[in-house]
Amino acid sequence: MTESLIQAYSNSPRRQKLQIIGSIFMAIITVAVMLILYLVVSARVVSVGRQLQRAKDQIDHLVYQGVNYRNQIAQLSRFGLMEAKAIELGFRPPYPGEVFYVPVVGYTLQPETSVDANEDIHSMVTNVNLLEYHQSLIDWVGEQLGIFLRPFEGL
């Protein structure tokens, strides 16, 4: 009796329609949630992208500013200006007789530290008085012919 009542309840036309509607709503909600998630992520990407673009614009601006500041430093520390300030302060260049060299006992002059490879490795001897400067074309052809015929000598 009880089972037949339950079966009658679940199979009633109204109950069956509600199940279909519920399923559709669930599907819609699922899609909507996914869309919202997509929009949130996309919006975040767009926002970061815009920030990146703005940052790059700022970098460009800072590069131009940096170039100008460096130029200003160079202008303010130029030789003529520094010399004028030094003279204004009462300095003047020394003469050779005014320089004193004091021997320091125990001190030996250390060679300047070089981060380069040994200079000798790079040194090369270039002969500027090369044979090619004097040799005529006929001499050159003769020489090349001699080199070519050398293996055949004695045959």
Add this chain to the structure above:
Amino acid sequence: MNENIKYNWRYITIAVLFSLFGVAIIAQMIRIQLTVNPSDFPVPGSLGQWETAASRRGLILDRNGHVLAGNQTVYSVDVNFEEFYQSGEIEEVKILAELAIEVFGINNPYLLGFLQQEPRPLTKNITVERFATQEDLLQYLALVEDFYAGITPGLVEGESTEEFSISLEERVEVLDCYDLIRVSCTPHLIRSYPEKKLASNIIGFVMRDTKEGQLGIEEKYDSTLFGNDRTLWALWDPHKADQAPDPDDGANIILTIDSVFQADVEAILDNTIKKTGALAGTVIVMNPKNGEILAMASSPRADINQYWSNDYYDIINNHENIFNYAIKSYEPGSVVKVLTMAAALDAGVVEPDTEFIDEGEIEIGGVTIKNWNEKAWGPQDMTSCMQNSLNVCLAWVATELESESFYNYFQDFGFGQMTGIELSGEAPGLVKSYWSPDYTRSELATNAFGQGIEITPIQMVKAISAIANGGEMVAPRIIHSIIDNGYRYTPPKTVVGHPVSAETAQTLTDMLQESLQNESSLALVPGYSLAGKTGTAEIYIPGIGYKSSATNTSFVGWGPTDDPQFLVYVWIAKPSASIWGSVIAAPVFRKVVEKLVIHLGIPPDAVRMTLQD
């Protein structure tokens, strides 16, 4: 059944609506496919704009990192006059044009004519200034802003110029070109030379419009210094924001010169030219051990920030390459005797004590050679021949050597060939071949004392390095290092031959040291052992011939003789105070060495020997 029929219309309505929506989508798809102008529907992923990342031209620095050539940000200021006309704001056009003329100091007749013409022709964008400095631009924008705010541009009544400048600076932080409509400013970089004339003969300059390097290092290393501007289609799509171009900056170049010492040498040279009434001159200081140029002064020089100025027209545009006298060829005169004597000693045709009876003249190849004072000097040895700079003696030495050997030595010394120094416009000089049809034997005699032969000062420095450096000849170089993308390249010391033996070099150095001491030369610096030789050459004037009243005076010297650390070459052209190298060029050598020993920290010989002990 009736119930179903009752609700059917609802289902039908919804179905129709969805169907219509679907049909609309399909219709739109068909329309897009069949449209006549596809550009009306750009692909969203392709929307963007061309973006250029302006690259920085590499810096040129001295050996201590002091900036000799840098960059400066300037702005191209454009006004969109067309939009003004379209909006009927004629008065605004007038004011903006007047402000531009006032602030930027426009004097270009074409632009001035356009800006002052009324009614103005309908033109879209007008570049009112291409190289506006930041200060000028901000002043212009502030005045334009004032105008829009209803304030009369310029000083407010009772406001001083200083107060105006301060108020302008306060507004600088908030002022932006893009805040103003119809006025745009685009930043870009131009070359800046903070030291102006200092070492300008070495550096060269960059053309503002074409950005091409001209003369000196700027031309020789144009492609190295030049930064590649990168232009690409930058998408507006934020996902692809990282596609914006990055600049490819040029490499920095570090020179071997010391700018402080260079300034000292330039001052000495300029003063000498002024005092002696000379036309021009050059001084080169080189380390004979490694070929590094410590200073290369040339006068006259140009302020390369203003290379277009009429004041510098002759220096910049002269076809005879007077931008840098150090690489210009000339007849050097008696300084060449050093090399003639070196060749003769090395070949073994003479020795220091070889005797020569000077009779005041000698005939070679049908030409009579005479001494500088046209007198006979009697019995001489080779040291006194050098000390008294006897043309007759050196001409005889050259004949003892014979043409083939003499010119082979000169070729070994590098005459007639460029030294390869890293400067644009180096002259190769001119040495006639002894086998050429128009060669006469008299040229052997004149070449022996530096006449009838063209040599550049830098070639002389290179050749003399073989004498100062124990027979080893080094190539002069002015580039210390190149730094590109964080990597440093240091060109190596280059030995370019051994034209004479170490013994010959030492013998000649001793001879020249002795002769300098004996003649109590004005080149001597107390306390330092120096070797050197003066030179005076008559100048050939086409149509007239050699003129003894117009001379090139020179001096070459090096020291300390037991451990040479510097080699100095001086050339003063056409001095009017005196025609002699011993009077004009020798004191320049002394003044330069006096500065040099302090810069390099070279103690006097006696002190140095004590320190070495």
